[in-house]
Amino acid sequence: MKLSIRTFVLRVGFAGAVGVFLLLAGCRKTISSSPEATAYPGDNYPDIFQSFWNGMNTNYVFWGVDKTNWDNVYTVYKPLFDQLTIFDSANEALAEQYFAQMTEGLIDSHYTLEFMLTGNGFSPSQYRKLQTDPNYFTDSAFPGAVLDSLIPAKYIDPASLHIGTDTVNLEGSNEPFTAVSGTINGNILYLYFSAFALSQAGANTYPVFNYFFSVLHSGVPALKGIIIDLRGNGGGEISDLDLLVGQMVTSEYTFGYTRYKNGVNRLDYSPWAPAVVKPWVGGSVNVTVPVVALADHLSVSMSELTTMAIKSLPNGNGKFIGTQTWGANGPLTSSVYFDGGQFTIGSSAFGSTGYMFVYTSSSMFKYINGDIYEGVGVPPDIYARETNAAYLAGDDLVVDKALQYINTK
Amino acid sequence: MRVLIFSCAAGLLFLLCGLQARCQLFLGVEGGPNMNYLTTSNASEPFTKYDGMRGWNIGIPVGYRFSDWLSLQTAPTYIQKNYNIVRTGFFTGVYQKNYNTYLQLPVSLRFSFGGKSLRGFVDLGGYAAYWKSGRIQGVEPNILNEVDTAYETVNPTSILGENYGYSYNQAYTFNSAKDNRFELGLIGGLGISYELFQTYTFYLEGRYYRAMTDQQKHYETSQAPRYNDNYGLTLGATVEVKKIISTLFKKH
DSSP, rough: HHHHHHHHHHHHHHHHHHHHHHHHTSEEEEEEOOOOOGSOOOOHHHHHHHHHHHHHHHHHBBBBBOOOOOHHHHHHHOOOOOOOOOHHHHHHHHHHHHHHHTTTTTTTTTEEETTTTTTOEHHHHHHHHHHOOOOTTTTTOHHHHHHTTTTTIIIIGGGGGGGEEEEEEEEEEEEEEEEEEEEEETTTTEEESSSSSGOOOOOTTHHHHHHHHHHHHHHHHTTTEEEEEEEOOOBBBBTTHHHHGGGSSSSEEEEEEEEEEOSSTTTOOOOEEEEOOOOOOOOOOOSSOOEEEEEEEEEOOOHHHHHHHHTTOTTEEEEESSSOOOOOSSSSOTTTTSSOEEEEEEEHOOOOOOEEEEEEEEEEEEEEOOOOTTOOOOOOSSOOOOOEEEEEEEHHHHHHHHOOOOOTO | HHHHHHHHHHHHHHHHHHSSSSOOOEEEEEEEOOOEEEEEOOOOSSTTTEEEEEEEEOOOOEESSSSSSSSEOOEEEEOOEEEEEEOOOGGOOEEEEEEEEEEEEEEEEEEEESSSSSSEEEEEEEEEEEEEEEEEEEOOOOOOOOOOOOOOOOOSSSSHEEEEEEEEEEEOOOOTTTOOOEEEEEEEEEEEEEETTTTTEEEEEEEEEEEESSSOOOOSSSOOOOEEEEEEEEEEEEEEHHHHHHHTTTOO
């Protein structure tokens, strides 16, 4: 009798425990499998919205720093897109308006939406700057006017003046590429270039860079300082960092950090990797004289990174003079290289260019001091801004400030 | 109601215990290797896979044997639950090994069957764990450390030919907005034991720890959950507490 009770209890107890175990084991949440943003068909507005929202969720590299409530965006805008039942011009206008409203607060200052059906675009950072200051783009005399008629004529020693313009291709569009170099007062080396496209320097601009680097390497006996003028520079190729700044150092140094997305969820990030400047493979010199970066509110992306690289020169001889920069310093490269960054939606329905291209940073940048300047801009060490009045009077107040700084060193 | 259920369960256990000659408290030590997998979705991560990784665990089993076929036990355990994120194809060479250490408290019932000394058993129960620390070791492409700065325009065959890799091996910094450091889960185990002198028990067990809670807090809509699935091989030995006491206080 004792044995049969024992057997009975054993069997019932064991069966019950197995049952509870299996029941509970099946209670785990289903693993959702949101497809890539590019994998949605995109043949209707609700689908376009979903692919965009998911793409941002996965690819945007500033979540955690950016204060935009992306879940709230979903709640508010999903019903609105659900109401857009067919593709026509009225609905397209509404859709573009919604997309702009959804993204207008994003801090990524590279960020641009390109609507392929209409050719329209929307840049949150540009939108915000114009909201704050309608004359943001027009109240500076730089770069065109100052460069064309002031610096070459007034500041550069005539015998040393090198100036040229070529056409380069930046992200698919042809743009004029101007470079100016020479000495000021015989002992200050000056370089201006309009974009980071040094690898594309042609017949007219190559001699300008050749002159600058030749003087840098030969070491003008009494070289007192170097001015790198990045005002109005919209950025360009990352590899120019070593080509330019790397020729002024003889050992690698760190000036900041970058991190990337490494998972599908919003806060999945890689560890911070050091952003380095390496001595250029073609040769470099250890520059100890003051190196001044001139940058302004129209200095974007690579010109901001270069400004920060100069500020952090290992000899402590770098200085940034000018005004707060644009605030787009998250490095950006082709979307195939990193988990995050730019993406296209609606390719299945609209062809390879898709319905919309989302231009966004591939990584987040943190300056060596721990500050993140995305959406904010790099603050100058010494404030100086050109004005129309000064220009008309024949002065570049920013170059004046740089010369004054160098001459006090 | 809970008190009633608890009282009934306790009464049943005492009844069972009373039917048996061997009601004993035991304790011991156990440990062994494990293989952990992170179960998640990487549908939107091309050229990425999550591989399992080996780890190990060590614990101090403490239990009460109600009968020769039923015991209740726990084992405060130090356990690693590691996994590896591996990029493939053009991205080969990029990876991140995640070494995660948990302090785990399982509670399980052991159902034994078989002969007098050599017996088989099944463990069923649950556990609570605390994610104590983590270490990440890997290589990632470094966007601000390009390989070709001399414009040689040679097409790279891998991402690490485009950007130098950044190798890291560092403590994992927890993100309070993201990381869920408390884990609840289920235990299932199957093993064999050998009893010596009716005092010492040695066992070898295959054990499965199935996390039922997400490794992340729920912080976003459409979040892909992450669960640890841990398969271990545990070797252990226990001794009757009564035997230890009698040895310690034995009169010479």
